[in-house]
Amino acid sequence: MEILNSILTWVMKKRIHQIELFMKYPHDVQGELFHKLIQQGKHTYFGKKYGFSDIRHLSQFQQRVPISTYEDLFPYIDRLLKGEQNVLWPTEIKWFAKSSGTTNARSKFIPVSSEALEDCHFKGGKDMISIYVNNYPETRVFTGKGLVVGGSHQINQFDTSRNSFYGDVSAVLVKNMPWWAQAARVPSMDIALLDNWEEKIEKMARATADEHVTNISGVPTWTLVLLQRILEITGKDDITEVWPDLEVFVHGAVSFTPYRDVFQQLIPSSGMHYLETYNASEGFFGIQDRTDSYEMLLMLDYGIFYEFIPMDEWDKEDPTVLTLDQVETGKNYAVVITTNAGLWRYKIGDTVKFTSTDPYRIKISGRTKHFINAFGEEVIIENAEEAITEACSRTNAVIDNFTAAPRYLETGKKGGHEWIIEFKCRPSDQESFISVLDETLRKINSDYDAKRQADLALERPVIHFVNEGTFYNWMKKRGKLGGQNKVPRLSNDREYVEDILKMINA
Structure with a gap:
């Protein structure tokens, strides 16, 4: 195993040169990728509808193709989903990443092409x-x-030929x-x-x-449930x-900040590392590439062309x-x-903040529909998590969910x-x-602070300190255990809060 470990470490480090190329020439790489995507899509139904064949410049593409949800x-x-091909992409679509989203209960079915699997998701995994073995050359992973x-995952019920499948993106990748x-x-x-998450945790x-x-x-949320069950068993x-040689946890989907302390309690090892990735149903976007920072390198050669809409x-x-x-x-x-x-000019619903433009590094700051702005305070997930982390630090608390x-x-x-x-x-x-x-939110968000002045529009927050298992039971009640299902952090309406309080009172 030691020889195999050395060989695989050497093989994996060879990719670093290609990563350094797109870091050095980001706009050239994105420009070439844009033209390649247009050429590949020009004979699809969508490409014909928007005249991809005579698009020569990005400005033409932006004028013709609308931003899409x-x-x-x-x-x-x-x-x-019903089996038709060459609609959005020329190669056969046999897989769909099913996502419930984080802002509503409607399932989304994101097409996953063979190119997306190989050149995006699997490339991201490699x-x-x-990056990990380059940062930790003595690894024994x-x-x-x-x-x-x-x-x-399951057979696609919408396709009468039963020749396609859908499931959580993690299941699509595993399969x-x-x-x-x-x-x-x-x-x-x-x-x-x-499919049964409780049965899966027990058997895992x-x-x-x-x-x-x-x-x-x-x-992080479901990994914690598994680790705690392993300790019980x-x-x-x-x-x-249990695993003395465990050295890295690769995490994503939700912010790791509120969970860092509890993981360090469960895995009290100085040799344990944590690596954040930005891998969604729609694609693999970012990887934490430095050991001294939680920001992620935006991966620019995965078959994804990027555009960005300012917050306002x-x-x-x-x-x-x-x-x-x-x-x-x-x-933002x-x-x-x-x-x-x-996915042509598709707004994925996530928001990011650039921490560097040479190279391009990002932090996920929230969701476009996942915020509180009932009074003009514009509180985003990043604000909420920073405030909760500070409150936990000052009161020796360890959070599970909120x-x-x-x-x-x-x-x-x-x-x-x-x-x-x-x-x-x-x-x-x-x-x-x-x-x-409350004080931390006021410090980091001037809009929130303005509304809190003398309780002008906003009073001091009301907080319900609930028992362990509350969110697990609520997600179970909604049929949202496991996979890509996540507790909605912030909402501009009271649907989730009212539902949880009703469950608790019942």
Whole structure:
């Protein structure tokens, strides 16, 4: 295994030169990619509709092709789901990444082409390993197995030929992995793709507790559930006693900031590393490439052409749209992608903030529909997570999950924000926790601070400190356990908060 580890480490590091090329020539790489995508899509139904054949410049593309949401593209995706081909992309679409989204209950079916699998998702996975072994050349990650905490898949019920499938993006990737990657991961396919999440956690825990696991990939929330069950089964005090050679957790989908402390408690090892990735149903976008920062390198040669909408233009019918060379650091942008799976100028709903433009590095700042702005305060997820992290630090608390929503103005009453927070370790002083959270929001968000002046429009937040398991039970009640399903952090309406409070009171 040591020889194999050395060989694979050497092989993976060879990709670094190509990564350095797009870091050095980002606009050339994106320009070439744009023209390639137009050429590939020109004979599709969508390409013919918008005249791709005579598009020579980006400005023509931007003038002809509108910015699209999922709802805008769904008529085309619906045809693909029913088995029609060459609608959005020329090669056969047999797989769809199913996502419930984070702002509504409607399922989304994102087409996944063979090019998207090979040149985007799998390439991203290999680059992730390449960057890791380049940063930690003494790694022994290849001496053991990788534990993948993924979702499930099923036959596409919309296609009468039954020749296509959909599932969580993690399940789509697991199902299509090459044999050598399958051999290097646990648990077995039949367990990894189970649909019943509670059954899956139990079987995963029992099947992997005795394996030689050196790395884990998954969403933090569900990975925590699995690790805690493994400790219950084994009777061990922490995960280092179960997997002494575990050295890296690759995470994504939700911010890791609120979970960092609890993972360090479960895995108290100085040799444990954490690597953030930005891998969504629509594509693989970013990888944390430095050991001294949590920001991610924007991956520019994965078959994805990027555009960005400034925060104050998000909801406009005809927004200003910027290309990579026009973005600035420190500002929030909605991400618009054109991909090698036929998503043309698709607004994915995520927002990012550039921390560097040479090379291009980003942090995920939230969702375009996942914020609180009932009083002009414009609180985004990044604000909420920073405030909660500070409040936890100052009161020795460890968070598990949270959601928040506005309390709207009523006659004789002022408005405010209402939070529901579940902890692994409750605050030493709940009143202090509320004060620190409120003070931090005021410090980092001037709009929130202005509305809080003398309780002008917003009163001090109301926080419900709820029992462990509350969010798990709520997600279970909604049929949203596991996979890509995530607790909605912020909402501009009270649907989620009211539903959770109703469940608690019942």
